[in-house]
Amino acid sequence: MRILITGAAGMIGVKLARHIASIGRLGDREVSALQLTDVVMPAAPPGFSGAVDATVADLSLPGVAAGLIAKRPDVIFHLAAVVSGEAEADFEKGYRVNLDATRELFEAVRREGLAAPYRPRVVFSSSLAVFGTPLPDTIEDDFLTAPLTSYGTQKAMGELLVNDLSRRNIFDGVTIRLPNICVRPGKPNKAASGFFSSIIREPLSGAEAILPVADDVRGWHASPRAAVAFLAHAAAIDLSSLGTRRALNMPGLSVSVGEQLEALRAVAGDAPLKLIRRQPDPTVARIVGGWPRAFRPVRAQALGFRAEASFQDIIRIYMQDELAD
Amino acid sequence: MRILITGAAGMIGVKLARHIASIGRLGDREVSALQLTDVVMPAAPPGFSGAVDATVADLSLPGVAAGLIAKRPDVIFHLAAVVSGEAEADFEKGYRVNLDATRELFEAVRREGLAAPYRPRVVFSSSLAVFGTPLPDTIEDDFLTAPLTSYGTQKAMGELLVNDLSRRNIFDGVTIRLPNICVRPGKPNKAASGFFSSIIREPLSGAEAILPVADDVRGWHASPRAAVAFLAHAAAIDLSSLGTRRALNMPGLSVSVGEQLEALRAVAGDAPLKLIRRQPDPTVARIVGGWPRAFRPVRAQALGFRAEASFQDIIRIYMQDELAD
Incomplete structure (x- = not known):
């Protein structure tokens, strides 16, 4: 079978391609x-x-998507997107890349199917950013999407398209709402969520990490390895039981910052903990306070999606996948 | 102030323009x-x-929306849409008119505001079609949108845009999710919802009406006059209390077909009832069975939106507005 990955140079795209290749x-x-x-x-x-x-x-340019789809990939992983901060700062780019390019891609699939039968599997990556406050402690599968950012809006619109075009048998689609990906490899970045990863990543490398929120702040996490497994699993399973609601909240781990740090101590001892510098940032605390803290992803679990069982596992996966050589 | 109405030749558009003019x-x-x-x-x-x-x-054509917005209307009623059946039958037309034209219009507002400050009120008409089964008996204000038609999908996407662009202060927008409009004037049509109006309208004119569903089938209704009042009210009130969730379920009346017919008897006597011909249609019954039956529109009521208090009132409004001369 033939696989298309958009956003294939991104962190998840690279890991997904390597996984499939291996x-x-x-x-x-x-x-x-x-x-x-x-x-x-x-x-x-x-x-x-x-x-x-x-x-x-650039998928948003006319004809580009059609050129990719003309090769009739059996599975399309649509991961390409500009991230939340950029979509917020650059209105036009956000809508062009996150919405227009998605429509171009889906429209190319529809047009390809007009010529001769074609109904690929489409796996669309979405985000917890489709949800917005007020949020319950635990989010159920049928919780409303009420995004508070343009990025979340664009993802929620893409989800609606996936549902409608799947219902119309233009493709067989599924939306994977990824948890916060942790531990994210690479340099610290300016994302408000960056500290969830940097408080593990930096200390393990002997560097200081800034913790801008209180220890009881809770997030919904999965490793990059789990994210890749979610996407690969979504490409291979029978989706007919989903009916017209094709967006799935993924399993994850609901852990507090304090629990993250305890797991770090259990895996790597006391030394890394000394590199955590508490520097409260009310802006970051406010943003993070509006994010989902836990889910009950019943539908995804019934389809066999699985995340890590402990945050220690998440740290060990980071050490194996990113620090091993 | 200057008012723009798109879809101004449609049933609601004509009545809204007349109301404002009067x-x-x-x-x-x-x-x-x-x-x-x-x-x-x-x-x-x-x-x-x-x-x-x-x-x-045709708002979906380049430059058309910009030409309308260049006159800087203070209030924009965006009613233009192709209806559910047509959007389902003609994929391209549905997305072009219901989604692309909406984006063109909103983008024209944004661009107008780049030149000099401009933040009009936008009133976007939406529909119960944004909801899909399984549905509770009574739908709360925060119930998820899960459309089962392309029309509902396009409206739900428009709602997301209204929220995001209002949050970004590109305009001050509100989405009005209209109930089923009853009694709809004019000829019987092929819409699955047509019987809700025709079982009142046809007998009042001495014509036979076909009732394709059981008497206990329930709908959420408001008169055309109430719909116009919703839109006009939405244009005039302070929306700041809505925050980022700008879509409002409108008040209406939850009545069964049997209750509709009892109201008809109370208003017009026994004779019209004899013109109801029961002719069960399983297809219509299935479609209508997937529609909302009742709402608890707390947010809209708090803002002063009001619907009719009885179905007899709805019938009398039809007689006054459509049969009086």
């Missing part, structure tokens, strides 16, 4: 070709025996 | 100019002392 299959079907596309050139994953077609492309 | 104001502000636009030429409402600018326009 096992050579999705579910019980062999993967013969990988189409990788992003606004910067995606790297070909090592060890893949099939064909790799990597391209630099 | 009272000459919205809230406590005088209306000096009416911009009326639709895909067919809207009629100038009688008795209006201000300027009327009626145009035939």
Whole structure:
């Protein structure tokens, strides 16, 4: 089968391509070709025996999506997006990339199907940003989407398209609402959520990390490895039981910052904890206070989606995947 | 103040323009100019002392919305839409008119505001079609949108845009989710909801009406006069208490078909009832069975939106407004 990944140069896109390349299959079907596309050139994953077609492309431009879809990928992972902060700062870019490009891609699938039958699996990555306050302590599967950012709005609109176009049999789609991805590799960034990862990542590397919120602040976390597993699983399973509601809240771990730090101590001893510098930031605290803290993802669990069982596991996965060599 | 109405040749658009023309104001502000636009030429409402600018326009075409917005209307009623059945039958037209044209209009407002400060009131008409089964007996204000049609999807996407663009102060917007409009004037049509009106309208004119569902089927109804009042009220009130959730379920009456017929008997005697022909249609029954039956519209009521108090009132309004001359 042929796989298309948009946003293939992003953190999750790279890991997803490597995962598929390493096992050579999705579910019980062999993967013969990988189409990788992003606004910067995606790297070909090592060890893949099939064909790799990597391209630099702006999906929001006319004809670009049609060119990718003309190769009739069996599975389309649509991960391409500008992140929350950028979509908030640049209105036009956010709507162009996160909404227009999504519509262009889906429209290309529809038009391809007008020529000859075509109904690929579409896996659309979405976010907890589709939810907004007031939030219950635990969010159920049928909780309303009420985004508080343009990014969340664009994702919620994409989710609606996935539902409608799946209902119309234009494709067989599913939306994966990813938890906060933790521990995110790389440098500290300016994202309000950055501290969830940096309070683990920096101390493990002997560097100081700033903690801008109280220890009782709670998040809904899964590892990058779990995120990749969610997407790969979503590409391979029978979705017919979902009916017309194709957006799935993913499993995760609801842990407080204090519990994150206790897990860090259990895995790596006392020394890293000394590198945490508490520096309260009311702005960050306010933003994070509006985020989901826990879910009861019954539908996703029934379909076999699984996240980590402890935050210690999340830390160990980071150490294995990012610090091992 | 200057008012723009899109979809001004439609049933609600015509009545709204006449209402504004007849009272000459919205809230406590005088209306000096009416911009009326639709895909067919809207009629100038009688008795209006201000300027009327009626145009035939397709808002989905580039530059059309910008031309309308260049006149800087203070209030924009965005009613233009293709209806549910047509949006379902014609995928491209539905998305073009109901989504693309909405985006064009909102984008024209944003661009107008880049040149010089501009923050009009936008009143977006939406529909119960944003909701989908499974539904509770009574729908609360924070119930999720899960449309089962392309029309409902397009309206739900428009609602998200209204929220986001209002949050960003591009305009001061509100979405009015209209109940089923009853008694709808004119000829019987093919809409699955048509019988709700025709079982009143046809017998009052001495014509037979077909009732395709059981007497216990329940709907959420308001008169055309109430719908116009909702829109006019939405244009005039302070919306700041709504925060970022700008979509309002409107008040209405939850009545069964049996209660509709009892009201008809009370208003017009036994004779009209003899013109009801029961002819069960499982397809119509299935479609209607997926529609909302009742709401608890707390937020709208707190803002002063009011619907009819009885279905007899709804029938009398029809007789006054449509049969009086």
